[in-house]
Amino acid sequence: MLNERKIAVIGFGSIGRTFVRLLTAKSHYIKKLAELRVVAVADSKGMVLKPSGFSDYELIKLCELPLSGLRSLPESLDLDIDLLYSEVQPDIHVELTPANYETGEPGLSNIVNAINNHAHVVTANKAPLALRFSELMDLARKNEVKIGFRSTVMGGTPLIDMLLSIRSYSVESIHGILNATTNFMLTEMHEKLIPMEEALRRAQAIGIAETDPRLDLDGWDSAAKIVILSNVVRREIKLQNVIREPLKVELSDIAECLRNNNVIKYVAALEPDGKAYVKPMKLSRRDPLAGVDGTLNAVRIGTTIGEITLVGKGGGRIETAHNVLDDVIGVML
Amino acid sequence: MLNERKIAVIGFGSIGRTFVRLLTAKSHYIKKLAELRVVAVADSKGMVLKPSGFSDYELIKLCELPLSGLRSLPESLDLDIDLLYSEVQPDIHVELTPANYETGEPGLSNIVNAINNHAHVVTANKAPLALRFSELMDLARKNEVKIGFRSTVMGGTPLIDMLLSIRSYSVESIHGILNATTNFMLTEMHEKLIPMEEALRRAQAIGIAETDPRLDLDGWDSAAKIVILSNVVRREIKLQNVIREPLKVELSDIAECLRNNNVIKYVAALEPDGKAYVKPMKLSRRDPLAGVDGTLNAVRIGTTIGEITLVGKGGGRIETAHNVLDDVIGVML
Structure with a gap:
């Protein structure tokens, strides 16, 4: 039995929600590997934090909000990744924001921030890797964390690991x-x-x-x-x-x-x-x-x-969500 | 830079020789990962040991012997895996003996012996895994060693890792x-x-x-x-x-x-x-x-x-040898 791992889900659109639902559906299986707790969920407008981890029920309720709807919750905070890290210190950062091939943002800054805070990163957002592959890998090595990105290419097929x-x-x-x-x-x-x-x-x-x-x-x-x-x-x-x-x-x-x-x-x-x-x-x-x-x-x-x-x-929500989850398991092992 | 790793090559037919030649050809690249020393080479009739590791030149000379020809060397010993382990204590055991689907031997006993001696195992011999897959994996876990076997199926394609x-x-x-x-x-x-x-x-x-x-x-x-x-x-x-x-x-x-x-x-x-x-x-x-x-x-x-x-x-000597080498690198990392 491995230790407790705290996970932050950044980006809460269709992939983010499918991933969170999959986490709850697979919680019995995941418990055999680690005590995985979602301690932060963020979309483009707001974020909710819970240092002790959201329950499966709470996570499913979050998935029922309209898109970009986290800020409608009374406990919601303005999106602030620094605050997120200082409040809940996630071990695994799951980056599911949309790709922006000009700047890489917001994914690029989020990932750099996560690595500098010694969190493993799992990303389905391709842009940061497409723009800064070797810099991000070097930074991860230096901070002794892993980057899982198998869902960025052929999201339904474990090509990257091969x-x-x-x-x-x-x-x-x-x-x-x-x-x-x-x-x-x-x-x-x-x-x-x-x-x-x-x-x-x-x-x-x-x-x-x-x-x-x-x-x-x-x-x-x-x-x-x-x-x-x-x-x-x-x-x-x-x-x-x-x-x-x-x-x-x-x-x-x-x-x-x-x-x-x-x-x-x-x-x-x-x-x-x-x-x-x-x-x-x-x-x-x-x-x-x-x-x-x-x-x-x-x-x-x-x-x-x-x-x-x-x-x-090639992709699909549930396929991508499975590959994100396999990456989360991979970085924990 | 990783430490020195001692390797035993058990089975010295066409795959064994292609693998040893590949080791010498790639020695420059491998040196970046570890100081890999072949300390034992065995065929069905005899074995040669060198605790300090054979030089590339000595390895290539061994590859020029006729098949089953190790015993013709003055320094050759009768094949005895227990003696081999007590004399040179390999860290990585490379099993390249032929498959026997009735008994699994000699591969099965060799692999069990290696694991019990806390050596990682890389095998291109399918029979021991086909006959005793879960027992061997359990034994490896208990002894905290890895078994690399990617060359056993589609020897030229990294299917197993996928x-x-x-x-x-x-x-x-x-x-x-x-x-x-x-x-x-x-x-x-x-x-x-x-x-x-x-x-x-x-x-x-x-x-x-x-x-x-x-x-x-x-x-x-x-x-x-x-x-x-x-x-x-x-x-x-x-x-x-x-x-x-x-x-x-x-x-x-x-x-x-x-x-x-x-x-x-x-x-x-x-x-x-x-x-x-x-x-x-x-x-x-x-x-x-x-x-x-x-x-x-x-x-x-x-x-x-x-x-x-x-x-x-599907296979081929050089393809299989590459996959054996990738497994050797994999168990070291």
């Missing part, structure tokens, strides 16, 4: 379909011959695309993921050096592809020469990535001793 | 093509319409099938692998309960499959109800396993939050 376990040989190239929204749209376009705008509306209707889908369609999401994967395999590249070509596909392009037995996919890649890009590409039907449809993700990894292909879920 | 990282959800089923020899044979039969005997001769000619191929063709190798994978995901099954149907495919079966757009694959599986089997199966061309050809391996993992498919190299 890559981290490769040590005696090298990864030379990565080719992936890493964004579920755009892959769903392209699959719809190929199968139903609908224009891109209509495919986007369908993705929004089933809840996989954001109301503002630009992070997906402009390639930021895929670019951040290829940067994270590349850094994991010790190929350091920078987000600003990833060539991003936004997804813009006409129905006539799709029709031409179908005639030639090709498929258009939105591919994120690291090439052996270090060039990294995100762009729509025509793939032959024989390409292992060509058959990866809908919200599936896939990655083809070229190593000095051969190729590995992994296909699995 | 599965070990799944903690908060469950694996419900596994379907795999886990034996490279039989998959190569079946691919040759489909592509060149040759009989099974001829396909076997070709596999032997290119060095991927043993002179005695029964462990592959009777399904023992695949069965051992499905047992190890199942136990890794906490689905405990026993080797004797895996239903094994030997690979016996006629050219007429292949012809019929080709007419119906199917493929015959030698599939190892764990079903949700706990049933495990190895048998030739007709797969539709749309099945993700159907396109896995030649010496590639693949595994489709059904989890409570979706499916993961991994395709990569």
Whole structure:
């Protein structure tokens, strides 16, 4: 039996709530590993603290608040991460704020703050890692804490752990379909011959695309993921050096592809020469990535001793929440 | 900089030699992690010990001996694992002896001996784990040592580490093509319409099938692998309960499959109800396993939050040696 661990959940949108619900649902299983107590929950507008830990019932009630609704509670405080750390001293910081690829904020400052306070970090927010991967890893090493980030890429598939376990040989190239929204749209376009705008509306209707889908369609999401994967395999590249070509596909392009037995996919890649890009590409039907449809993700990894292909879920709330929880368990062990 | 680690290499056939050569080739890289010294090398007939560690030159000379040739050296001793442990006290025991699925020996006794002597174990020999998985893991936990075994299944692909990282959800089923020899044979039969005997001769000619191929063709190798994978995901099954149907495919079966757009694959599986089997199966061309050809391996993992498919190299000497080395690094860290 391990000791008590105090956990702070920063970011309380759909992923944050799904994660907190999962924690309560799995509390019996988690108790075998550690006494895990949620001592802080914060959204963009407010935060609630409880040094002794919220009960499962209290956590579920929090999940029923409207989005950004923590401040409506009488006990709510203004969001203040310094105050949070001084009041409840969390051991594990779970960062589930949205990605901002210009500044990395608020995730970047939150994570730096957590590490400097000697808390382990688990993040599903890609932006801080995509912008400052090696600095954050160095800072974590110096403070003897871990950073879990398996949910940042292929959120439903434990790819990162597989890559981290490769040590005696090298990864030379990565080719992936890493964004579920755009892959769903392209699959719809190929199968139903609908224009891109209509495919986007369908993705929004089933809840996989954001109301503002630009992070997906402009390639930021895929670019951040290829940067994270590349850094994991010790190929350091920078987000600003990833060539991003936004997804813009006409129905006539799709029709031409179908005639030639090709498929258009939105591919994120690291090439052996270090060039990294995100762009729509025509793939032959024989390409292992060509058959990866809908919200599936896939990655083809070229190593000095051969190729590995992994296909699995790209994300989804419950899948991402499970991977966040697996990271929380991982940093505790 | 970590401390000095003493390593014993038990089993000195083709994998053992490839591993020792890789150690010498990578010695510069390994030095950054630890001072790794090979203090014992043993084959089925003899052993050589050097408490201060063999030099890279001495190791390469050992690799040039004929198979089972250690005893020809003047300093060679009769194989005696107890004597080996009392003389050189290795920290890491690398077990590369051949698999015996009846008794597990000599690997099983060697591994138990190593653990009882508080050495970490890295094994590419599947039989001890396939026969005594949970006992060996319990014994290792009790003695506070690790067992690395990533090279036992899909030797060229870090599948085991990925599965070990799944903690908060469950694996419900596994379907795999886990034996490279039989998959190569079946691919040759489909592509060149040759009989099974001829396909076997070709596999032997290119060095991927043993002179005695029964462990592959009777399904023992695949069965051992499905047992190890199942136990890794906490689905405990026993080797004797895996239903094994030997690979016996006629050219007429292949012809019929080709007419119906199917493929015959030698599939190892764990079903949700706990049933495990190895048998030739007709797969539709749309099945993700159907396109896995030649010496590639693949595994489709059904989890409570979706499916993961991994395709990569099944084995090969250098690939397996790399995975053994990655395990050695893993147990040291």
